[in-house]
Amino acid sequence: MSGPLLELKRVTRAFGGLRAVADLDFILDPGLLAGLIGPNGAGKTTVFNLITGVYAPTSGEIRFEGKRVDGRATSSIARAGIARTFQNPRIFAGLTCLDNVRIACHTHAGAGLLDSILATGRSAKEEADILARSEGLLHSFALDGYRDTLAGGLPYGEQRRLEIARALAAEPRLLLLDEPAAGLNPHETQALMRLIHDVRDRYKLTVLLIEHDMKVVMGICERITVLDYGVCIAEGVPAAIRSNPKVIEAYLGDAV
């Protein structure tokens, strides 16, 4: 498909008098590994929440693969092909790792409730597919050992990996990662970034990630968008962002 994968046109989201995102224009081309950065409170997570339909934009429009998605329910946007992770992992703590991943296979399951109730051949075949696919994902994320462990009992780094594996089970074309490296040590962060890079290549995805750690963002992202006070202040390749005076000002404050 030609044209951008994701397009935000003059998107605004106001909370009372505060415009968390103001007239934001943003374009994401397919296949990219892009970063969204900005100081605390710049509106990065709000942008994710707008894209995934957690919030509806106050004004403006959002298009995914050319189709309007703003105003649609979160689950319907997920089914359209956008998966995400959360700043604080929202894994299903009381379920096993396998079930965490299997739940996300929901997007592409088609057997009706009656099929399930009667345990028909169709339902059995689909469940076998889901199981195989989920086990495959657990394997590629080195989580096989935790297959039947309750996800709430996993170490933090593994929870983050599980959340990404789960998002991939939904077979997205766009993966949104909200601070995937938060709370990880430098060593774990490095490994996770390599993993994200591999995932993008292997599953032919487009990835957009929010990150605070500048070193991480500069090292991995191919395009970077900088937000400040809900407005896009810079956009471009890492080298250009690094030397952009506006960005330096937003992060370090005014030069006197």
Add this chain to the structure above:
Amino acid sequence: MSPRKSSFARGLLWVAAALALSLGVDRLAVQWINPYFYRILVLCGLNVMLALSLNLVNGITGQFSIGHAGFMAVGAYASAAFTVYAVPQLFGVGPDASGLVIVGPLLLALLVGGLTSAAAGFLVGLPSMRLRGDYLAIVTLGFGEIIRVVILNIDAVGGARGFAGIPRRTDLAWVIAGALTTWVVLRNVLRSYHGRAFLAIREDEIAAEALGVPTTRYKVTAFVIAAFFAGVAGALFAHYTYLHTNSFTFMKSIEVIVMVVLGGMGSLLGSVLGATVLTALPEALRFASSERLIIYSLLLIVLMIARPQGILGKTEGKRGK
């Protein structure tokens, strides 16, 4: 043999086995135990159906409904009215009929009870699905009470006198078959991606939605399925014993909740156990007639202290730091 055919044949075999079991146990019970114990077994089976179905909403989907007796009442009265007013005309089967001719009409009456109750579940579920926790509990509580009071004021179903003239057609075989059906349906649903969607809603609604689970639709579905089986249980009850709205008070709803909690939220086997224990316990304590309720409450308190997750409830995994 194609897998489709073999699974169909296996299904038939299971149905036959379940029927044989239901009828066999019923025959044995009639032969060997006195009517008092027989009655307790029947009530046990009905409570198993109620606890299992409520568990889908409260334990598995993580919502909080306290109006289950209301759905039972809808099923009971709808099916009773069907049997009393429609069956004689439709099938020419009068209230005194017995033997095989009642099988069809009773089956249909159970279906009428279940479907009417499911429709009520849909209506209650729709607006209340925008509510969570305490608010949902209040709506379901209100529903249960409203239903009871409305039925109390309908003269055609006996009103405050109770509904007389319903032929007694339920026996233990029907109740066992009903409980088995409820069990198998819920178990099969839980083993499918639909079942995992219910669990996902309990665990984290926002994450479930972000992974493509239409949470509102599933919450309403849980309500509809639960209401259906509560309605069938009510229908069986109506064709077994004296039917009066006093059987469907708020206390009945609480009783079912206690069964689910005691057995273990989210555990099917737990619900069966909880329902059985809590039906049998008050009877077993009859010897100490005046201290009965005290002992009963003490036992509940002790159990909740010793096993807060219920008899068969799973211990939650250590939450991430």
